[in-house]
Amino acid sequence: MPANDDPDAAAMLRVKRGDVAAFTGLVDKYKQPIINLAWRTLGDPTEAEDLAQNVFVQAYKSAQRYEATAKFSTWLFTIARNLCLNEIRRRSRHPAESLDQTHEDSESPVHQVETKDLASSPPDQLLRGELEAKVEAAIQELPENQRTALLLCREEELSYEEIAKVLGCSLSATKSLIHRGRETLKQKLKPYLRTGDWSEEE
Template identity: 45%
Template sequence: MSQDPSPQADSSPDAAAQDLAWMARIKQGDTEALRELIEAHQHRVVGTVAKMLGDDCDAEDIAQQVFIRVWRSAARYEPTAKFTTWLFKITRNLVFNELRRRKRHPAHSLDAAAEDDRPMQAPDPSTKAPDDSLLNEEMQAAIQKAIEELPEIQRMAIVLRRYDDIPYEDIGEILGLSVPAVKSVLFRARTELREKLKRYLDT
């Protein structure tokens, strides 16, 4: 799967203040505020879930569940941390639940099997070298596969850091880890990814 990186987090004071203003209105049952908040954050949530699961369709469903949880939990929300940190905690919980459900009930999709069984397309003899876009697509697919094979904590840490550009302190809040533990998890994840992607990195 090729997924564009999520936009970097907007950590400006204005953005943080806007999140708090939306949540104050959502606490009062304001559905328009919820719609505005979803529009502001859904792309990042969907992108993060897709990177974690390797599945765009499920990512849309789980992102919807994330914002349903935001709506239902709004009355209990207290701004003791950034709103985005709280949002990604909810995302983490739902993604980890889905990953564990998949381990218990592995799906054998006929569509996926058919896709895996497709014959390799013969190269055009008039083309001397693979197209750069195809090489890039292959590498992106290899990166996604390598990320999917990481343990879930490592996977979440690398996705939050690489694609969402979230600071170590916030990743620690999201995953319930100290900053040194986050750095250790990221070091192990990057080491494993480098090993898995060695053939691309050495070229």
Template identity: 40%
Template sequence: MELIEQRIVKRAQKGDRLAFAELVELYKDKLFNLGYRMLGNPQEAEDIAQEAFLRAYANLNKYNADHKFSTWIYRIATNLCIDRIRKKKADFSLDAEVDGIEGGDMYSRLSAQGDTPEQEVVRLETRREVQDAIDGLPDNYRAAVILKYLHDLSLIEISEILEVPVSTVKTRIHRGREALRAGLRPML
């Protein structure tokens, strides 16, 4: 995959827009998911993904082929998320009222797939509590935890994305896990 990706990037660097469109197709869902996990808002996640691709396109000539393209694009998206979080602290929640949706919140749009109403309520409450706990983590811990456990990236990849030593990544993941454990203890 890396070799194919490198070829696509080289074509994109030479001005091939279709090659860049291939890169967008490869990473759009991953960047959306990253943005959604970090920001908790699908519109903002979409904005982050688009902005990350715009910045990548504008700076494609600065991309260093010694590193994986995925690491570079994740770094751009993660930094955009952290900037957005710092600029406006969580003013949107997944269980906030949404215009035009009867019942009102984003959770009401999820299908139950055969669960009883009681099971659905428990699952939604658990999901909200976990997301709230993740949202409550300091920015640097949140980014490391999301990249590790939700995107299944290696410590080295996370280190490159966050531009910190691997030992710092390990510390952030450990402390993030401990903070989540403490925040979720009442659920256990």
């Protein structure tokens, strides 16, 4: 979609002219996918919320300089990915702070799935909860670029070309990242994926 036909880019141009309602509309539309991406990248819901907040604040601050040269969602996810990468780099520079993660791990996507679904009694729910936890764990173990490519692939807003722009690589490299990520997941999850629960469309 050309940027000119992008309603979100048009909304952002209204934000540039001081339209606060246009900005809140954009936050409402994108808060869920941005927090999802941050949560699965950082593994901590509080940090994910803070990071997502920073993404939107940066977008607001950049409104005056915003030019609708690309789709708004591509631009916003690029900000989100850059902030996630900064956070990952910051953690690797200050490994001592990562120790805090150990007690917060109870809120990671993997653990949340386990506690949420395994607590419910029906066996199919147990199986589903176990599978979701395994999927979350397998996704967390992927290299950052494969994980981000896979997670962005879930977003219907973004085409493959736009995912490539967010990742800063070519279209073929992007598809290769997704393919490799999925191959790893298939290998790790094969026994779970073969259960009837997931092999059929619901």
